Amino acid sequence: MQNILNLPPIWYTFAILSVLTLFGALGTIMSKNPVHSVIYLIVTFFSISAHYILLNAQFLAAVNIIVYAGAIMVLFLFVIMFLNMKQEDDEMKNNKLVTTAIVTALVLGGILIVFLRRAGKEKIEATNFNSQTGMVEILGKSLYGEYLLPFELISILFLVAMAGAVMLAKRETGERHF
Amino acid sequence: MSSFVQWLTESMFLWKALIIIVIFAITLGIAAYSTWAERKVAAYIQDRRGPNRAGWGGLLQPLADAGKMFFKEDFIPAQADKWLFILGPCLSMFTALMSSAVVPFGNSFIIGGKEVFVQAIEINIGILYVFGVVSLGVYGVMIGGWASNNKFSLLGAIRAASQNISYELAMGMSIIAILMMSGTLSLREIVAQQHGGNWNIFYQPLGFLIFTVCAFAECNRTPFDLPECETELVGGYHTEYSSMKLGFYLFAEYINMFASSAVTACLFFGGYNYPGMDFVESQLISALGANVGHNVATLVGIGSMFTKILFGIFFFMWVRWTVPRFRYDQLMNLGWKGLIPLAVGNLVITAGAILSGYKLVGIWVGLVLMVVLISVGWSMRPKKKNAIMGA
Numbered sequence: 001m002q003n004i005l006n007l008p009p010i011w012y013t014f015a016i017l018s019v020l021t022l023f024g025a026l027g028t029i030m031s032k033n034p035v036h037s038v039i040y041l042i043v044t045f046f047s048i049s050a051h052y053i054l055l056n057a058q059f060l061a062a063v064n065i066i067v068y069a070g071a072i073m074v075l076f077l078f079v080i081m082f083l084n085m086k087q088e089d090d091e092m093k094n095n096k097l098v099t100t101a102i103v104t105a106l107v108l109g110g111i112l113i114v115f116l117r118r119a120g121k122e123k124i125e126a127t128n129f130n131s132q133t134g135m136v137e138i139l140g141k142s143l144y145g146e147y148l149l150p151f152e153l154i155s156i157l158f159l160v161a162m163a164g165a166v167m168l169a170k171r172e173t174g175e176r177h178f
Numbered sequence: 179m180s181s182f183v184q185w186l187t188e189s190m191f192l193w194k195a196l197i198i199i200v201i202f203a204i205t206l207g208i209a210a211y212s213t214w215a216e217r218k219v220a221a222y223i224q225d226r227r228g229p230n231r232a233g234w235g236g237l238l239q240p241l242a243d244a245g246k247m248f249f250k251e252d253f254i255p256a257q258a259d260k261w262l263f264i265l266g267p268c269l270s271m272f273t274a275l276m277s278s279a280v281v282p283f284g285n286s287f288i289i290g291g292k293e294v295f296v297q298a299i300e301i302n303i304g305i306l307y308v309f310g311v312v313s314l315g316v317y318g319v320m321i322g323g324w325a326s327n328n329k330f331s332l333l334g335a336i337r338a339a340s341q342n343i344s345y346e347l348a349m350g351m352s353i354i355a356i357l358m359m360s361g362t363l364s365l366r367e368i369v370a371q372q373h374g375g376n377w378n379i380f381y382q383p384l385g386f387l388i389f390t391v392c393a394f395a396e397c398n399r400t401p402f403d404l405p406e407c408e409t410e411l412v413g414g415y416h417t418e419y420s421s422m423k424l425g426f427y428l429f430a431e432y433i434n435m436f437a438s439s440a441v442t443a444c445l446f447f448g449g450y451n452y453p454g455m456d457f458v459e460s461q462l463i464s465a466l467g468a469n470v471g472h473n474v475a476t477l478v479g480i481g482s483m484f485t486k487i488l489f490g491i492f493f494f495m496w497v498r499w500t501v502p503r504f505r506y507d508q509l510m511n512l513g514w515k516g517l518i519p520l521a522v523g524n525l526v527i528t529a530g531a532i533l534s535g536y537k538l539v540g541i542w543v544g545l546v547l548m549v550v551l552i553s554v555g556w557s558m559r560p561k562k563k564n565a566i567m568g569a
Contacts, residue, residue, distance in 0.1 A: 033259075058303050066306065069310075069313075074317070
């Protein structure tokens with residue numbers, strides 16, 4: 001008990017945030033209503049952003065909220081509201097599917113645990129730690145310097161995906177206008 | 179305990195708390211009186227008198243309205259999703275209030291030898307924070323509209339979502355042009371760089387135009403108030419709402435207007451800077467001493483910031499009572515085929531001007547070239563039947 005009380009405040013923050021993240025994640029997969037699922041997922045993204053801020057990555061936190069919570073989840077919600085799914089899916093009654101899902105999840109989880117246990121732990125010296133690590137400037141310099149080629153390749157990948165999406169959604173001549 | 183008290187008095191905590199509370203109160207006050215001002219402006223434009231019964235010139239009208247809202251029946255439809263129905267207006271209000279947290283309303287006060295910025299929080303990603311909060315603003319409308327279990331509400335919610343997503347892109351790109359010029363994401367630094375009449379509006383006229391149009395769309399203001407379009411959708415997303423929940427939705431719109439006027443003032447009109455501020459400050463310092471003079475000069479700066487904000491809010495109202503509502507396909511065409519290509523063009527021109535070394539001249543020459551190119555292209559376009567104009 002004494003140990004818990006003597007923890008530094010950041011540990012409490014971390015614990016509360018982790019509980020919130022897991023609450024959101026569990027809510028996402030356990031709620032019956034797809035709209036509720038999406039809202040729980042938004043809670044999860046928010047608490048993950050808070051974790052980024054704890055890790056001194058302000059830029060990543062802001063971008064995570066703008067891209068995931070602000071754009072992608074709005075589109076998710078949009079599509080789900082349009083589809084208006086009322087009937088229960090019978091996917092969960094398919095035994096083969098459930099077994100495959102459980103096995104995959106267990107294997108993935110196992111791999112994660114093994115690698116996290118093996119990962120090297122580096123102690124950070126408070127005296128010579130660069131406080132700007134994870135801020136926009138350092139991130140930008142390393143993205144456009146050290147990792148220029150992968151960064152540009154990913155941009156091209158996105159461009160191709162975008163062009164593909166436009167092509168798929170394009171109305172052919174003679175097709176019905178809504 | 180004593181160390182806690184010492185920390186409280188020595189740290190910025192108390193001053194920051196005070197500034198946050200004052201900004202919160204001012205935001206609510208201005209939003210409340212915006213409802214009065216909107217009706218007065220509308221009345222003036224339509225040659226009427228507007229509210230003039232409650233108090234002098236109708237000045238107590240906002241209080242009367244709030245009282246009425248609180249005492250109306252608070253109704254939740256039987257088939258509605260109860261919790262989400264309550265969550266909707268709360269989220270709208272929450273996200274609206276969050277965005278003014280990073281706006282620098284003034285320079286700084288020197289209190290007890292310490293410099294306190296007139297800003298709730300100074301973070302080095304200020305403008306990204308604003309952008310993130312703006313992109314969350316649509317959730318209140320979407321969740322409320324869906325939870326009402328009403329087809330009109332749902333249509334309003336879906337309109338709000340697609341409109342916000344469409345206009346966010348152009349808005350983001352017009353902000354990026356500003357970021358390229360200033361080289362920082364911090365709103366305080368962006369404002370500080372516009373010191374001395376060096377306002378961004380002169381460098382980014384097209385960016386300002388795009389940003390303003392997108393701000394109107396993000397605030398759901400006429401001509402982009404399709405989500406609550408009363409001629410088609412009864413009341414849009416708030417059809418089923420009554421009492422203070424409806425009040426929250428309407429109020430959030432005015433807070434959003436205040437916040438977006440503040441951000442526009444910071445990005446394009448120099449924030450708390452005004453012409454001749456160095457002269458005023460040096461005069462005040464020689465008259466009142468270094469600290470008091472600086473503080474009074476800051477107050478004058480805050481005054482100039484609020485003048486700009488109030489003019490921005492007036493501009494919102496002016497447009498609302500002048501321009502009629504868009505049709506939905508016009509809205510989408512304007513966003514995707516008009517504003518986004520223009521914003522990309524603005525980005526390219528800005529980048530070229532910065533590279534050439536002559537920022538101001540380069541940007542204006544580039545803009546004139548673009549206008550010429552577009553008008554030549556427009557006059558040579560193939561003629562189509564029933565073509566709906568994009569821009």
